[in-house]
Amino acid sequence: MNTLLHFLISFIIIDIIFGNAKGYILPIILFSMLIDLDHLPYLINVKKNVFKRKFGAESRSFLHELLGLSIFSSIICILFFFLSLRLLQIISLCLLLHFSLDFLFGITRPLYPFTNKKIYLGIVKKEFVYILETFLTFILLILFLVFFYG
Amino acid sequence: MDKPKRSFLGKFSQNFIQKITKNLYLPKINPNKISALSVIFSILFIIFFNYSRIVSLFVLLLVLLFDFLDGAIAKRYYKEKIDGYIIDVTCDRISEGIIFSIFFFPWFFLFSINLWLTIWSFYSKKHIVLPLRHIFIFYLIIKIL
Numbered sequence: 001m002n003t004l005l006h007f008l009i010s011f012i013i014i015d016i017i018f019g020n021a022k023g024y025i026l027p028i029i030l031f032s033m034l035i036d037l038d039h040l041p042y043l044i045n046v047k048k049n050v051f052k053r054k055f056g057a058e059s060r061s062f063l064h065e066l067l068g069l070s071i072f073s074s075i076i077c078i079l080f081f082f083l084s085l086r087l088l089q090i091i092s093l094c095l096l097l098h099f100s101l102d103f104l105f106g107i108t109r110p111l112y113p114f115t116n117k118k119i120y121l122g123i124v125k126k127e128f129v130y131i132l133e134t135f136l137t138f139i140l141l142i143l144f145l146v147f148f149y150g
Numbered sequence: 151m152d153k154p155k156r157s158f159l160g161k162f163s164q165n166f167i168q169k170i171t172k173n174l175y176l177p178k179i180n181p182n183k184i185s186a187l188s189v190i191f192s193i194l195f196i197i198f199f200n201y202s203r204i205v206s207l208f209v210l211l212l213v214l215l216f217d218f219l220d221g222a223i224a225k226r227y228y229k230e231k232i233d234g235y236i237i238d239v240t241c242d243r244i245s246e247g248i249i250f251s252i253f254f255f256p257w258f259f260l261f262s263i264n265l266w267l268t269i270w271s272f273y274s275k276k277h278i279v280l281p282l283r284h285i286f287i288f289y290l291i292i293k294i295l
Contacts, residue, residue: 016197017252066240070269073247073262085254092251092258093196100189100244110240111272119237121186 001101007032008140010094031094038063057107057118065112153235154277171222181220185241188216192245203294
């Protein structure tokens, strides 16, 4: 799923649950998109062919998989003693929604680097994932504007 | 690649599930899709929690039901594979994480331990994880009542 969609879903769900996503817009932007930074080394490697290639399982590092989630969750547990509970709830929710969307709709390697086994859940046929992604981004963008300015 | 072996308690619960579902009709659905449903319903659980505790409890029961069903269906119709194991544990952890991110203390800490246990299980080939959502549902019932 694209980075914008990760942000939009996190924002809308957090607004429904906590009611004040606008007040936490910066942490939501940062932590719903943070994990996608691990695509950068892949992008640098492919350079000119970047538009021909898809962001498959290889474009993600271990930070995008269960090991990354374990590291992030441990850091959040340590931060519990220093930051406000609401902020930590938002950070953890942003990260988990990112992981869940990628796992539900993309090809992932959940136990990488221990195994390279690729997993695709098959909820949506692979050829329709991009159509669904575009459609969802469009719908959620409208919803976001309603939530933000409404 | 072999699946991690279950502990005595894990084997006991698996045998128990097999006995319960022996005469039960189970639809032949891809168990991976049922695992995915448990993640989707976990998101629904946290959305409903602020609006209706009873509805959210029902949604959480559905999450556990899907978790129960995917294993039972995989056992009956499909040969259990390592892919199924990876999908099952990943869906379980993501589902736990989503649920516990709003309850936080001490649940998120236990979730973090469970994540490391999952990785350790795969590394050591011994399946050891905490049944956190099962414990949590009792906690929630007591809290609601």
